[in-house]
Structures are given as structure tokens and as C-alpha cells.
Amino acid sequence: MDAKSASRALLDFWLENGVSVPPIEPVQRNPAPKTADKPIVKQISTAKYAAPIDGQNLAIELAKTAKTLDELRDILNDFDGCNLKKNAPQMVFSDGQIDAKIMVIGEAPGQEEAQIGKPFVGAAGKFLDEMLSSIGLSREKNVYITNTVNWRPPANRTPTRDEIAICLPFLMRHIELKAPKLLILVGGTAANAVLNSNEGITKLRKKPHKLELVGLEPIDVFCLFHPAFLLRYPVQKSLTWKDLLTIEAQIKTMGLLE
Numbered sequence: 001m002d003a004k005s006a007s008r009a010l011l012d013f014w015l016e017n018g019v020s021v022p023p024i025e026p027v028q029r030n031p032a033p034k035t036a037d038k039p040i041v042k043q044i045s046t047a048k049y050a051a052p053i054d055g056q057n058l059a060i061e062l063a064k065t066a067k068t069l070d071e072l073r074d075i076l077n078d079f080d081g082c083n084l085k086k087n088a089p090q091m092v093f094s095d096g097q098i099d100a101k102i103m104v105i106g107e108a109p110g111q112e113e114a115q116i117g118k119p120f121v122g123a124a125g126k127f128l129d130e131m132l133s134s135i136g137l138s139r140e141k142n143v144y145i146t147n148t149v150n151w152r153p154p155a156n157r158t159p160t161r162d163e164i165a166i167c168l169p170f171l172m173r174h175i176e177l178k179a180p181k182l183l184i185l186v187g188g189t190a191a192n193a194v195l196n197s198n199e200g201i202t203k204l205r206k207k208p209h210k211l212e213l214v215g216l217e218p219i220d221v222f223c224l225f226h227p228a229f230l231l232r233y234p235v236q237k238s239l240t241w242k243d244l245l246t247i248e249a250q251i252k253t254m255g256l257l258e
């Protein structure tokens, strides 16, 4: 497919998904960094979710002992410190490619995810797959996916601050062990937890971030609106389209798919 047909196909995809044709502003694929767009280097800390929360210290200690993703999965599966576990049918750990350089983090499993044991397999997941595929990404080829919390919150409510705090040491260890080059945080819950920020997703999505973890090169981080939000408010899809193009340009600059 040539570039023009590809652009047309992408535009059709967004139109089919409810985007009213926006006065599409030209998107620079490799824009020169503006001062305001300079990545913000975040030194990771769990300050926002720091104690006193019963069990968080145990979670921190346990997470540190995992030396591989399989070990982390087993440790998390045996961990009883998160109250979400009581009502969830099973833990949902991850899906996608273990050697992917791109990692996606969502909020929490929903009903279908909890039944099947994989993240993002319901309606929002299908839309996430479409979003990723529009920039050449897929869990079958080059993406690894997980969530901020690993058990389904009752009635799909947003996980509480304490539930996020107790799962955060495992999530940060998950990122460390996975060691992605580029991280895509979908939705405010993942963005706030990983970036240790109180800012809304509407703001966080506007600029690139960097995540510094001990022993790893700084990781490029981008935030997107959550696909479930986009399904409810399709008018926001045009913004996400631009965000995806920004991510695509960065992936190309970094040569992550070569």
C-alpha cells in the first residue's frame, strides 16, 4: 500500500469509529522539539501512593525478589494483600510479546479480561488493538500489555488509591523486568500511578515524559486517552489520532520496529 492509500485507510478507520471529520491540522511527523515539549524526566518514587497503607511494605519487598517476569507473575498470584483479589475470578498479568520494546499499561481488568485472564480483550481492548494497529503495533508482533492493578474491581469501578498503592510496587517491578524502550499509558489511572502525578490525562497526554528506573536507560513515556473513554466520547478520537502519530514518529526516530 502506498503512503496515500495508507493515509486514506487510516482516515476511513477513524471515520468508521465515529470521528466527525475534524479540520485536521497538519501533523509534523518529526517535529523539532519545542522547549515546552521537552520531555520531563521523572525520578520514580511512590510518594503519591506511599504509606501508611497496610501491606505496601510487604508488596515492595516481595516485588523486589522477582528476578524474571514469570517469578513476578507467581509472586503476584500468591499475594493476598490486595482486597480486589477476594472477588476477582483470577489475576490478569499480561499479554503480548515478551521481547517487545513497547509496553502498554491500562487501568484494570474488566469482566471479560477477568474471565479469560488476559488484559484488554473486551470492547475497549478491541478498540485499543485498532488504535495500535493504526501505527503498526500489535500484541501479536511488537507490543506487551499489562494493567495498573491485576484484579478486576467490582462492577468495573476505578481502583481506589489504596488498591493502586498496593499494586504499584509490582507494576514498577513489571516495568523494570520488561525494560521497554517506550511506554504507552492509557487512561488517567495508569498515567497518574506510573508518573506519580496528580495531573489529569487531558494535560498529561499533551507532552512526552521520561521515566527513570534504577539500572535502566530512561524510558520514553506517552499518555493516551483510555479506549473505553474514547468509545463513550468519540469526539475525542481526533486528539488521540494526533497523539498516535506523535508516538509513531518517536518509534520511527528510535528505530524500535526495525
Ligand code: URA
Pocket: 106, 107, 108, 109, 110, 113, 118, 119, 120, 121, 122, 124, 125, 147, 187, 228
Ligand atoms: N480496561 C483496562 O484498562 N484494562 C483492561 O484490561 C481492560 C479494560
